[in-house]
Amino acid sequence: MMPERSDDQEWAARAAAGDQQAFRAIYRAHIRPVYWIAYGVLGSAADAEDIAQETFVVAWRKLPGLQLAGTSLLPWLATICRFQAANRLRLLQRDRAHTADAVGETVADVVNVEDQVISAELAERIAEEVGSLSELDRAVFRLCAVEGYAYRAAADELGVSHAAVRNRLSRVRTHLRGAVKEVRDA
Template sequence: MPAQTSDQRWAARAASGDESAFRELYRAHVRPVYWIAHGILGSPADAEDVTQETFVVAWRKLGTLELQGGSILPWLATICRFQAANRLRQRRRDQAHTSRALDDTIPDTVDVEEQVITAALAERIADEVGSLSDLDRAVLHLCAAEGYAYQAAAEELGMSHAAVRNRLSRVRTQLRGAVQEERDA
């Protein structure tokens, strides 16, 4: 049987009520979930709200999750898309009850094709991150997810500032390439 990924371990612990394990899942995936929400809603404030709603729903549903792959991100992305669609519907209802005209920037429907593309992209990114070395994942996590400066990440990992900068640059290039491949597919 293959070894469990950190997402699988954290999800199992969180499903049994371990809040610290859920915090680890949150820290690992809050930024990608935010950007999915922001891409759908176009509003930083709404994206923040939907991101929080996504993790509240995830916390409640973790007990029913059967994580097949290594990453929980595709599942979170699906929850996020549903929460964002709910937010769009709420916007339309709110605007319909005001004297202002409906904002043309809000789509009338949720584009299912775009949702499928977003899910495929999230899965592709998760796969790409999963293929990184442990050190590269640690650098990415500290700098991209936790917001560490290069020097702080270097001290945390016991390596040089330049090594962190170079590894992160290489990882970002690799992830951009994966995103572009997915979009071109």
């Protein structure tokens, strides 16, 4: 199930106090979106996996000082991820600059701050919208969109029909697209 707003806050407080189970819950809840953010910046599955892991290592170290101002940890994790990915891009650029066969290749050495702010706003808005869904819709979204379940497997897990999962996920995606459009148009 997608984390409830209070789940992130509770998990963060427990993890900050050293509770590894709580941190595992944070990891399980947010690893997929963090991975996709890294992949979007880097365009490489291997680098995205590394950066996603590094994001959670940094988060573990920073949790004791975190003042969770929002409802979700995702915008905070997304920011850490983007900075880690930008550092990786700079490292790749340096490495390629020192490689003789890198003639003509370019890697951006800056990350657009405006894009980062929009991405953080977007992640927060998506987290808010997902949090406002019914329990069943959140479960369908988590299983199909986050964890990659097939409709039939999600239906079996939730005890509903295949059509119910398909229709609910379609409505949730349409709803989220509207929220994304609002943030981008703002």
